[in-house]
Amino acid sequence: MTPIELVKLGFWERLFHTLVDDRDYDNKFSKAFSKFMMMLIILSVGEMALETDDDIFIPYKNYFIWFDMFTVWFFSLDYFARVFTAHLSDPTYAEHHSRWKSIKKYIFSFYGIVDLLSILPYWLTFTNIDLRVMRILRLLRFLRVFKIARYNNSIDLIASVFKEKKSDLGVTCGLIIIVMILASFVMYYAEHDAQPEAFPNVLGCIWWAIVTLTTIGYGDVYPVTAFGKIIGGVIAFLGVGLVAMPTGIISAGFLEKINKDSSISDDKKADKSDVEANKEEIRKLKEMLAQKEQELDEHKKYCPYCGHKLD
Numbered sequence: 001m002t003p004i005e006l007v008k009l010g011f012w013e014r015l016f017h018t019l020v021d022d023r024d025y026d027n028k029f030s031k032a033f034s035k036f037m038m039m040l041i042i043l044s045v046g047e048m049a050l051e052t053d054d055d056i057f058i059p060y061k062n063y064f065i066w067f068d069m070f071t072v073w074f075f076s077l078d079y080f081a082r083v084f085t086a087h088l089s090d091p092t093y094a095e096h097h098s099r100w101k102s103i104k105k106y107i108f109s110f111y112g113i114v115d116l117l118s119i120l121p122y123w124l125t126f127t128n129i130d131l132r133v134m135r136i137l138r139l140l141r142f143l144r145v146f147k148i149a150r151y152n153n154s155i156d157l158i159a160s161v162f163k164e165k166k167s168d169l170g171v172t173c174g175l176i177i178i179v180m181i182l183a184s185f186v187m188y189y190a191e192h193d194a195q196p197e198a199f200p201n202v203l204g205c206i207w208w209a210i211v212t213l214t215t216i217g218y219g220d221v222y223p224v225t226a227f228g229k230i231i232g233g234v235i236a237f238l239g240v241g242l243v244a245m246p247t248g249i250i251s252a253g254f255l256e257k258i259n260k261d262s263s264i265s266d267d268k269k270a271d272k273s274d275v276e277a278n279k280e281e282i283r284k285l286k287e288m289l290a291q292k293e294q295e296l297d298e299h300k301k302y303c304p305y306c307g308h309k310l311d
Contacts, residue, residue, distance in 0.1 A: 016081035017088045037078060041147050044071045072122040075147070079115045082106060114147055161253040172245045176213065179242060183209040183235045190228040198222075213239035 019033045047067055051057045057064060083103055087093045090102035106112045162169070184205035191199040198221045199205050208221040212235050223232045 013085060013088070017085040020078065020081045020085065021089065037074070037147070040071055040074055044068075047071075068122065072119050075115070075119045076123075079119060082112070082115065111147075118147060157254075157257060161250060161257055164257070165249050165253040168249045169246055172242075172249065175245075176242050179235075179238060180206065180209040180213055183213070183231070186231050187223065187228060187235075190225055190231055191223050194225050194228070209235065212236055214243055215239050 018027065018029050021027055021030050047064060051064060082089070083106060086106040087099045087102035090105060092105075093099075093102050107116070184202050187208060188199055188202045188205045191205075192201075199208070211218050211221075212232060215236060217236075223229050
């Protein structure tokens with residue numbers, strides 16, 4: 001949103017949109033607010049972890065309660081601001097011109113649901129809800145950790161890489177599942193008679209296939225027959241390559257994305273330098289025009305035929 005368009009808004013719309021507008025990279029207020037919210041989310045998750053230690057929580061219980069209230073008020077302000085200015089952040093608003101549609105779009109979006117569920121347990125404490133249900137709802141506070149994805153571009157980068165490479169990852173995961181199922185069938189027929197408790201059925205063999213393919217090898221289930229050991233060795237070797245495939249795909253996706261972003265950043269810098277150069281040229285042309293106009297004004301003071309100064 002341009003500064004001219006921002007001025008046309010009401011005071012509260014302008015204020016809230018300035019704070020939560022994460023699309024404007026030149027907005028210093030939004031950047032500062034995002035950093036503050038990231039810090040608050042990290043501290044809030046740390047506070048929830050410390051609550052589980054009675055030696056820390058019980059002596060400082062009041063401080064924990066006040067800090068939780070402080071964080072919830074800020075998260076609630078953030079949620080309200082995003083609801084209030086949802087139409088300003090909705091790229092489709094120009095098509096439907098319905099503020100309610102934009103609000104509904106945000107409320108039912110992933111981040112909208114996370115934002116609501118992260119503050120809902122606190123506000124429900126003021127109702128007559130059953131305390132047993134309240135204990136379950138308090139677990140929803142852990143969803144605050146997902147809020148950090150909104151304020152961190154690195155997490156957006158991870159999500160975009162997975163999105164771009166989803167077909168490649170899907171093929172790789174499908175291949176791993178096929179190998180795992182085949183290994184379970186083969187190991188069942190190889191080891192069932194020797195170890196009926198360890199390999200009771202094909203479904204029971206899946207645990208062995210998972211820990212072997214991922215090269216974890218807990219040692220709780222292992223083959224004892226010669227054929228079973230051969231199969232186990234082959235699956236272990238296959239697991240090294242199969243598990244490494246998704247890692248290679250994701251790594252390649254990261255490199256592509258980083259290179260693409262860096263090239264876009266370089267293009268933006270080049271465009272910005274071109275704009276600055278054009279501004280300088282325009283400034284010089286204006287100076288030249290002003291000088292020419294001044295010279296013309298001087299010439300008008302003299303007769304074009306005799307050269308005498310006019311009164």
